[in-house]
Amino acid sequence: MRKNPRILPAWVAICGAISVGALTAMQARVNGQLGVALDDGFVAAFISFGSGFVILIVLSALFPAGRGGVRRLVDGVRAATIPWWMLLGGAAGAFAVATQGLSVGIIGVGLFTVGMVAGQTVNGLVLDRTGYGPGGVVAVTMPRVIGAAIALVAVGSVFVGDTVQGIPVWMLILPFFAGAGIAWQQATNGRLRQQVGTPLTATLVNFAGGTTFLAVAAVIDVAIVGMPEALPAEAWIYAGGALGVVYIFLSAALVQHTGVLLLGLGSVVGLLVTAVILDAIWPTASSPPLLTQIVIVAIALLSVAVAAAPWRLRRP
Numbered sequence: 001m002r003k004n005p006r007i008l009p010a011w012v013a014i015c016g017a018i019s020v021g022a023l024t025a026m027q028a029r030v031n032g033q034l035g036v037a038l039d040d041g042f043v044a045a046f047i048s049f050g051s052g053f054v055i056l057i058v059l060s061a062l063f064p065a066g067r068g069g070v071r072r073l074v075d076g077v078r079a080a081t082i083p084w085w086m087l088l089g090g091a092a093g094a095f096a097v098a099t100q101g102l103s104v105g106i107i108g109v110g111l112f113t114v115g116m117v118a119g120q121t122v123n124g125l126v127l128d129r130t131g132y133g134p135g136g137v138v139a140v141t142m143p144r145v146i147g148a149a150i151a152l153v154a155v156g157s158v159f160v161g162d163t164v165q166g167i168p169v170w171m172l173i174l175p176f177f178a179g180a181g182i183a184w185q186q187a188t189n190g191r192l193r194q195q196v197g198t199p200l201t202a203t204l205v206n207f208a209g210g211t212t213f214l215a216v217a218a219v220i221d222v223a224i225v226g227m228p229e230a231l232p233a234e235a236w237i238y239a240g241g242a243l244g245v246v247y248i249f250l251s252a253a254l255v256q257h258t259g260v261l262l263l264g265l266g267s268v269v270g271l272l273v274t275a276v277i278l279d280a281i282w283p284t285a286s287s288p289p290l291l292t293q294i295v296i297v298a299i300a301l302l303s304v305a306v307a308a309a310p311w312r313l314r315r316p
Contacts, residue, residue, distance in 0.1 A: 008254075008257045013254055013257040013258050013262075013266075014258070014262070014266045016250055016253075016254045016266075017254060017258060017262065017263045017264075017265075017266025017267050017269075017270070018266050018267065018269050018270035018273075019247075019250060019270060020247045020250050020251050020254070020263070020266070020267040020270060021266065021267030021268060021269060021270025021271035021272075021273075021274065022270035022271070022273070022274040023243050023246055023247035023250075023270075024116075024182075024247055024267060024270070024271055025109050025113060025270065025271045025272075025274035025275045025278060026243055026274060026278070027048075027097075027100070027240045027243040027244055027247070028100040028104045028109055028112055028113070029104060029109050029278050029282065030048075030236070030237060030239050030240040030243065031044055031045065031048050031097060031100040031101050031104065031240040032100050032101060032103070032104025032106075032109070032112075033104075033237055034047065034048065034101065034232065034237050034238070034240065035100070035101030035102060035104070036106075037232040037237060038228040038231070038232070039228060039229075040101075040221065040222075040225065040228050041098060041100075041101030041102035041103075042098060042101065042102075042214070042217045042218045042220075042221040043218050043221065043222065043227075043228055044101035045094065045097040045098040045100070045101045045214050045217075045218075046211070046214040046215055046217070046218040047238065047240075047241070048097055048101070048238075048240035048241045048244065049090075049093070049094060049097055049207060049210045049211045049214050049241060049244070050211050050214070050215070050241065051238060051240075051241030051242065052207045052211075052240075052241030052242065052244045052245045053204075053207040053208060053210075053211040053241070054241075055241065055242060055245050056200070056203055056204040056207050056245060057204070059200060060200060060201065060204050063200065065197075065198045065200055066198065066200045066201060066204070068197065068198070069196040069197055069198040069200055069201025069202075069204075070196075070201055070204070072195070072196045072197055072201070073195075073196045073201055073205065076195055076196070081195070082192070082195050082196075085188075086188060086191060086192045086195070087192070087205055087209060088188065088209060089184075089185045089188040089189045089192065089202075089205070089206045089209065090185075090205065090206040090207060090208060090209025090210030090211070090212070090213065091181075091209055091210065091213055092181030092182060092184055092185035092188075093181075093182075093185050093206055093207075093209075093210045093244070093248065094209070094210035094211075094213040094214045094217075095177070095178055095181050095213075096116075096178040096179075096181055096182055096185075097210070097214070097240070097244070098214065098217065099112075099174045099175060099177075099178040100112065100178075100240075102171075102174070103171045103174060103175065106171065107171050108275075108279050109274075109275040109278045109279055111171075111175075112175045112275075113175075113271045113272055113275040114154070114175075114272075114296065115173070115174070115175025115176045115178075115179065116175045116176070116178055116179035116182065116271065117151060117154070117179060117268045117271060117272070118151075118152060118176050118179060119175070119176040119177060119178060119179025119180035119181070119182070119183070120179040120180065120182055120183045120264040120267070120268065121148050121151045121152060121179075121264055121265065121268065122148070122152075122180065123179070123180040123181075123183040123184060123260075123264075124148075124183040124259075124260040124263070124264035124265070125144070125145070125148050127183060127184065127187050127260040128144075128259050128260050132184075132187050132260070133186075133187040133190060133191070133255060133256075133259055133260045134187070134190035134191045134193070134194050134255060134256040143306050144262075146306050147265060147303045147305075147306040148265070148303070149303075150299060150302055150303035150306060151265060151268055151299075151303040153299055153303075154268075154272070154296045154297075154299035154303060182264075183260055183264050185206070185248075185251075186251045186252075186255050186260060186263055186264070187255060187260045189202045189203070189205075189206055189248065189251060189252040189255070190202075190251075190252055190255035190256055192205060192252070193252040193253065193256075194256070199249050199250075199252035199253040200249065202252040203245060203248045203249045203252055206248055206252075207244075207245070207248075251263065251267075265303060268303070269297070269301055272296055272297045273297055276290070276294065276297055
């Protein structure tokens with residue numbers, strides 16, 4: 001007789017977290033390229049989020065779980081059992097996608113990723129300690145603290161030498177806050193998923209809110225700088241929304257099994273490994289040297305191994 005059939009094996013949850021990071025890096029590169037092609041990061045972010053929102057509307061209408069989740073969402077909002085702040089995960093997602101469109105096409109996935117990693121790691125530790133995630137308070141054991149510290153060492157490694165010379169400071173700062181927002185978004189979506197019973201509806205709410213925020217930002221941006229001259233013809237450049245649907249869905253489903261910190265650390269590995277591959281085959285002018293990125297990935301892998309060990313042993 002299984003003690004708790006709802007708990008995923010550790011290796012499955014960690015592989016899922018790594019997949020979240022890989023998809024995030026791919027989305028960042030696609031959205032960054034769209035931002036460069038349009039010469040407008042806000043319009044690129046709105047297109048990405050808006051396309052994901054359309055996909056989720058269709059999926060929610062097609063699947064019984066989606067329709068049931070929407071009914072529970074509406075009932076919960078009306079009865080005030082779902083608080084208003086639980087609907088704001090999309091704001092953090094919108095900020096992260098806008099940051100991708102504004103910076104990744106210039107600084108590359110690698111530099112964007114390391115800033116995001118720092119924000120996710122620090123805020124993930126805080127959110128677990130305060131019990132904000134859907135699993136409640138997650139013990140901040142010494143291995144978890146050491147794992148987070150090692151992840152920050154991996155981030156700091158990219159600043160050794162002249163890697164960041166000539167890059168605007170705001171492009172290096174924004175990814176940190178985007179990463180902190182993603183950690184909060186993952187925890188918030190996880191809590192909403194508990195209320196509505198399905199990650200599909202939690203993801204729909206995330207994209208509804210993000211699309212709304214980005215629509216306002218895009219309108220203001222277009223009013224100031226004007227419309228982009230033309231839309232790119234390549235179909236793949238619009239895939240960011242679909243990638244976002246998949247990884248936000250996975251995050252909402254996994255965070256109750258991992259806690260916020262471990263989900264963040266697992267996604268760090270996926271982010272960094274994928275960033276190395278993308279920057280190796282598709283570099284930008286400011287991508288870090290390949291050897292530097294390999295060192296960072298090795299350190300990040302160590303951080304996840306250290307942080308994950310006590311979590312695997314938590315359920316004898």
